[in-house]
Each structure stands twice: as structure tokens, then as C-alpha cells.
């Protein structure tokens with residue numbers, strides 16, 4: 610499905626200029642909104658629609674009335690608790706000053722939590738293969754200002770709009786302390802999340818031997834997997850599963866040092 614970019618309903622000159630810039634950066638057409646509803650634009654343009662407003666970027670996949678936009682999601686409450694006890698931090702052994710590669714950035718909630726924990730001496734890189742998701746998240750990480758305690762951690766995340774296996778293959782061995790994967794669940798789970806509108810646009814690729822092998826080569830301390838509690842990928846690819854009673858997903862790690 611192609612994507613077009615348009616403005617908010619009543620655009621200012623600044624929004625029109627910003628929409629032009631987004632169109633050029635993503636190499637997609639800027640279509641005049643002409644005060645049309647999203648539903649009308651979907652039917653006129655037969656495209657997914659990116660909307661530029663003063664506050665944020667919104668993405669309306671074809672047929673969806675609810676937009677996808679950046680929000681720190683679970684990072685908002687996880688970073689208010691002691692981070693050493695966050696399950697991702699605990700399982701990975703991630704420490705202050707470490708480097709962390711998130712192979713499946715998505716909404717970046719895990720990456721923000723990791724970035725807050727590693728601090729300014731650390732480094733967090735995120736790969737997202739869907740270019741629209743990557744663009745919205747990169748922009749949100751730079752401009753979201755409602756949670757000031759997370760601003761620096763969000764600003765420090767370096768987003769790459771690319772497939773993480775291709776990214777891993779370009780890395781030297783031992784490039785990151787921790788490498789993390791959280792592929793899309795194949796099991797349907799009942800949840801209401803900001804991610805829901807783009808679920809059908811996300812990369813549904815599952816873990817492969819090649820992906821794990823490249824991650825093990827490029828990681829120093831650990832490769833970490835998050836998956837549905839019924840997933841057999843932990844055992845299949847050699848991760849030690851940390852069972853979390855009464856939770857829909859588990860984490861597992863391959864410790865390398």
C-alpha cells in the first residue's frame with residue numbers, strides 16, 4: 610500500500626512547510642488536505658495517510674479511523690520504578706554506560722527504558738524495518754516533551770529505518786553489550802495499545818537461525834528475546850527462559866560473558 614502525506618485539517622504556513630519536508634524525506638507525495646476527513650481521503654487517494662499537525666505525526670493506515678502516533682507507552686511507568694528490577698534490564702544484565710541494540714524498535718518503549726538505564730555514557734540504537742513506523746518514532750523521540758524526565762533518554766536513541774539482520778551483518782563482532790529482539794507475536798493477544806492501528810503494517814518476520822547467529826556474533830554480554838509465553842523460540846534458539854507467572858510474554862537470554 611502506498612503512503613501519502615497531508616496536513617492537519619486547518620494547516621498553518623509552518624505545517625505546510627513541515628509537510629513538504631516530510632514528503633521529501635520519505636519520498637512520498639504531499640496531497641492537499643482540502644478540508645477532507647480521513648475517511649474521505651482514504652477513499653479518494655486509496656493510500657495510507659501520514660498527517661502532519663502542530664503537535665505530532667499521525668499515521669492512518671487504509672481503512673483505520675484511529676491513528677498511530679508516538680507515545681512512550683510502558684516506558685512511562687517502567688522508568689518510574691527502580692530500573693534494576695525491570696524484567697528486560699534484569700534478564701539482559703544491562704548496566705549504566707552499556708550499549709544496547711534494539712533489533713525491533715516498534716514504539717521504542719523498551720529502547721527508552723534501556724536508554725534511561727544506560728544513561729548519557731551509554732548508547733542505544735534501534736532498527737525498525739517499516740519506514741513509516743521508523744519515521745514517526747524517530748520524530749516522536751526528538752520532539753515529545755510531555756515527560757521531561759525521559760527527554761534526554763529519548764533524544765539519545767539513534768533510529769535506523771532498516772531490517773535489523775542487514776544492520777547486524779554490517780557490524781563488527783562484539784559491537785554492542787546487549788542485543789535485543791521482540792518480534793511481532795503470532796498469537797493474537799487481547800490488548801489495547803497505541804500500536805494497534807499499525808499492527809497489520811508491521812514486519813511480521815519471526816526469529817531465524819541467521820538472525821540469532823548474527824546477534825550472538827555482534828553482542829558482547831547477552832542476546833535477549835521477548836516472546837509470547839507459549840512461544841517455543843526460547844528453547845529452539847538456545848535462550849534461557851525467565852518464566853514470569855501470569856504474564857502474556859516472557860524474556861529469555863543467551864549470556865555470552
Ligand SMILES: C[S@@+](CC[C@H](N)C(=O)[O-])C[C@H]1O[C@@H](n2cnc3c(N)ncnc32)[C@H](O)[C@@H]1O
Pocket residue numbers: 712713714715716717718719720736737738739742771772773774791792793794810811812813814
Ligand atoms: C512487537 S514490536 C516491538 C515493540 C517494541 N519492543 C516496543 O517496546 O515498543 C515489533 C516491531 O519490530 C519491527 N520488526 C520486526 N522484524 C524486524 C526486523 N527484522 N528488523 C527491523 N524491525 C523489525 C516490526 O515492524 C514492529 O514494529
